[in-house]
Amino acid sequence: MAGQEKLCRVVHPILKWGMLLSMALLISGLFLGVGAGIEMEGTLPLEKIPQGMIDLDPLAFVTLGLLMLIATPLTRVLGALCLFLSEKDWKFALISTVVLSAVILAVFLGAV
């Protein structure tokens, strides 16, 4: 059974780097936005983000930063799942999978 310390060692770097990366994207997006004059609007849809990044569109940076932020807790569930699988802790692997499936369900429901 994976110990508490081991779990924390897997989860901690995921949270830390997810936070730093999304902060960097959000801050650079806001700076670009202030330069270009901010218009309060929604987010970019997923498929427009890559082109937006190339064009230095501030909204693309901010949207990607937000998605990165949203993905951080998800990644730590994934990280825990990998640890449980590698330790053959099937019960908790199943629990992590249920949590992930609920999130995937939300992605589909959000798209409708």
Next chain:
Amino acid sequence: MGLGGGLIIIPLLTLGFGIPMQEAIGASLIGVIATSTGAATKYVKQGLTNVRMALFLEMSTTVGSIIGALVAVYTNQTILFLFFSALLVYAGFTMLRRTELFFSPDEVNAETQMVDLSCRYTDPRSSHEVNYGVKGLKKGLAYSSVAGMLSGLLGVGGGLVKVPVMNVCMCVPLKAATATSNFMIGVTALTGAIIFYGHGLLNAYLCAAVALGVFAGAYIGTMLNAKYSSNQLRKGFAILLFIVAASMILKTAGLWGGA
């Protein structure tokens, strides 16, 4: 504190900046994820977070959050506003009334048939090692789905429901319950946030500003939590909540007057 990010952000955005309720809820969900990630980095490092228990309860918070978010997307904003004011009043009373239960591990018949969630941590103030068993797992799952629904519906974390439940029904010490709840709300809120994103209800710059503000705040919050006793924190926060609730109710009265 594991409580309160959303409780403050929503009134600030709707009352202070006149932002529509649905957009405020979306931004608040982002704020909740930021709170969770920012503070959890510290709590996980201190070993206060019970990662197993978090994953276990997240099974029901995420499902609840999906339901709540779908309802919120299609509900009239005045109704959401009223719901929210009611939640604030409830929150204030809970904070004043709550007392921490403490069980030593031998007193608790920890439930281990289904899953074993027992854990230990070192108290950052007294540096005593605390061992605890967890019971009431089914009750915990049931209440967590309510917490999840509130989160998706009103953009709060749901710690308000989860922390007392973990403490009273599941016998988890308050510090561990707070840290674990804080850790969980990230996953709960992201489920709701995805639905808001899909419906185009996230306002990018607003969310960015909230997220950055919250990162700073959450970091300071965890330092306070380690420094002061839970009692002091709770009293201070209850006072703040009553002030906010009062202004929300005034505003709601104003909404009726205008209609």
